Structure formats: structure tokens, C-alpha cells
Amino acid sequence: MKEADRKKRNSSRLLELYPTFRVRVEKVIDALETKKLRPRIQDAWRSLADQAIAVKNGHAKILFGFHNVTASDGTPEALAVDLLDDDSPLSPSKNYLLQLAAAAEAAGLITGIRWGVPKKLIGGIDVAIASQDWDAHVKIGWDPTHIQPTDVTVAQAKAGQRPA
Structure with a gap:
């Protein structure tokens, strides 16, 4: 994607986020861009119908998640984004994924980098991030x-609670 298009897409998708979460995601994007990476928000807010498709296709495991959060009037207030490497969206490098996880954690967020990883191997991710070994x-x-x-669960978000 051309740089101007990537930035326009990110700006547009950021507006689908709950404000305090948006600020944190902006910090992640800024941190990655400072390192000459090109993060692109692929998905932010997602309709329940789109979420069901994501579950059916194996890209999600729950029918209501942080992507589906809305205000009481239905305005998107997503509490999740999928932040791809625009230079390699279908096959991001470990370098990008580890730097993404580090930037997210510095902003008080988490990624799915540890999801499904055996407990005995999670420490390797932690060490790589702590030592900035992006090619570990x-x-x-x-x-x-x-x-x-x-700082909020899916159930809490569904009930109206939002991160500070």
C-alpha cells in the first residue's frame, strides 16, 4: 500500500476506537514508525456478522469480542485492532511481531503473540522482548x-465498561 494510503487507512480506522484505547494504539503506531516499520490497521471495529464470519474462518474464537464493542447508540467503540506489517501483511516477520508486542506492552496493551504458545515457551518471548532481540x-x-x-475484559466491555 502506498504510504499516503496506509496513513489515511490508519487515521480512518483509529476513529472506530474508543478514545482512550485510540490514544494507546496511536502510541504503538508511532513507536513502530519511529523504527521505520509500516504498521497498518487492517481491522478495528467489526460488525457481529463479520465477527461470525471471522469465527467460521478460524480467525477468531468468540462471537463477541473487543472488535465488536459499541456505544449504547451503536457507534463503534472498538477495543481491538489487527495491526499488520504493511510491507508483509500476509507473513509478518518475527522482528515485526516482537517489536509490535513490545510497543503494545509499553502502551499498556497486549497482543496475541503468546496465545496458544506452550507455557514453557512463553518465557522465550519475554526474554526476546526484554533484551530487544527482535530476531530471536x-x-x-x-x-x-x-x-x-x-484493564477490561470482553464481558466488562460488553456491559459498558471501558478502559481508563
């Missing part, structure tokens, strides 16, 4: 470009 040989989880908050 580590096992990557099943949804490593997904970003979400740590």
Missing part, C-alpha cells in the same frame, strides 16, 4: 497482530 527464535502465538487492552 521463538514460538509465535496464533494471533500476534491483534492488540487489545489489559
